[in-house]
Amino acid sequence: MSDGITTALGNAPDQGQAMRLSGVALPGNPGRYDLVVANGKIADLVPSNATNGGVVTPLFADVHVHLDKTHTISRIGTRANARVECLFDAIALMEDDRPNWTATDIRARASRALEAAYRQGVGAMRTHIDWIAPEVPEAWPVLVSLREEWKSRIDLQLSALVHGDLVQVAAAEIALRVKQDGGVFGAFFYRNADLEAKVEVMFALAREHDLDLDFHVDEGLDAEANALSLIIDATIRHRLAGRVLCGHACSLTLRPAAELERILLAAAEAGVALVALPTSNLYLQDRSNGVSPRLRGIAPLKEARKAGMTVMLGSDNVGDAFYPYGDYDPLSILRLAAPACHLEPDEWLDSITRLPARWCASSIAVPLEKGGPADFVWHGARDLGDLISRPQAQRIVYRSGKPLPASNQDWRNA
Numbered sequence: 001m002s003d004g005i006t007t008a009l010g011n012a013p014d015q016g017q018a019m020r021l022s023g024v025a026l027p028g029n030p031g032r033y034d035l036v037v038a039n040g041k042i043a044d045l046v047p048s049n050a051t052n053g054g055v056v057t058p059l060f061a062d063v064h065v066h067l068d069k070t071h072t073i074s075r076i077g078t079r080a081n082a083r084v085e086c087l088f089d090a091i092a093l094m095e096d097d098r099p100n101w102t103a104t105d106i107r108a109r110a111s112r113a114l115e116a117a118y119r120q121g122v123g124a125m126r127t128h129i130d131w132i133a134p135e136v137p138e139a140w141p142v143l144v145s146l147r148e149e150w151k152s153r154i155d156l157q158l159s160a161l162v163h164g165d166l167v168q169v170a171a172a173e174i175a176l177r178v179k180q181d182g183g184v185f186g187a188f189f190y191r192n193a194d195l196e197a198k199v200e201v202m203f204a205l206a207r208e209h210d211l212d213l214d215f216h217v218d219e220g221l222d223a224e225a226n227a228l229s230l231i232i233d234a235t236i237r238h239r240l241a242g243r244v245l246c247g248h249a250c251s252l253t254l255r256p257a258a259e260l261e262r263i264l265l266a267a268a269e270a271g272v273a274l275v276a277l278p279t280s281n282l283y284l285q286d287r288s289n290g291v292s293p294r295l296r297g298i299a300p301l302k303e304a305r306k307a308g309m310t311v312m313l314g315s316d317n318v319g320d321a322f323y324p325y326g327d328y329d330p331l332s333i334l335r336l337a338a339p340a341c342h343l344e345p346d347e348w349l350d351s352i353t354r355l356p357a358r359w360c361a362s363s364i365a366v367p368l369e370k371g372g373p374a375d376f377v378w379h380g381a382r383d384l385g386d387l388i389s390r391p392q393a394q395r396i397v398y399r400s401g402k403p404l405p406a407s408n409q410d411w412r413n414a
């Protein structure tokens, strides 16, 4: 490496032949380590006097993405009136594009996304799938089949994203299908009428069918957006601790400190987890034509973690009307959240590794340990701070002890 970082790269070990990565940093652990790989496993992991061996992280996990919407921006963005000034503009633009969502189209776009994630070291993912009419959406069976196709590379979970106002009309039927296909049950709630009753329907069905829940909740900056509190109460009532994930919760940023603390302590006590989606929040919240943003809309993550909640980071939308950029790289989300949310990377690396991997019940994205699978990511950086500082740092993903081709070689095929 040009910056003096050395490693035993380049020669993929043959079966049975050991490979040693000397003097690697393992974020969260002091000192340096030698990591020995043999037969697809981590044969040894011991403190080392060697230095500058790069940084090794576990595989990443991304607990909140949208593989049905992804990579539509190229056709949306070509339309003259394709301007996004708020979340609801983005929803309208996605609706305009929805007639293009044939099974072939969805499969191609979602496959491109999975490939990008895999090449960047993602081992577990949860994708939401829009459910806007009682009928099973075109994307659902496509993603069921992609889950099977990718099962040795990425643990893919499917979460139904039921339109909030469809809940009382069709959620019972949808829950049956979600259960049949081993999915997660969820809804989009934002200031809906009869919200309490709708939340109750979701929880009653989850309990009836033994389903985990995942909500898009309060994704906006109206103080009246308070579905999170209803969800916390319902989680306690239905005893679903550890099985309810809430995404966004932007309106928490408007709460006075004492009220915020009360809500977050209640959420922690109830066993409700939070996933923040910094890219789409920064892109959509407080967005107004010709005016720069003042309110940034990302839920107060430090306070949530301090209160005892499981707090994670996710990619959310990639290449669509909600967020036209992104590349399914959880590390880039942490890199953004470091300044945007004042997160210390060494304290928050688990928000894109261990915590979402556990939440997705992944058997692929597991902690690094002697005897475990040699599935990890090597980064050409001196330490985690250096890695956060340099997006261009080389990255090599090891799966079963062998390096994958570098992710930045794949763009031509995308």
Ligand SMILES: [Zn+2]
Pocket: 064, 065, 066, 128, 216, 247, 316, 317
């Ligand atoms: Zn989302």
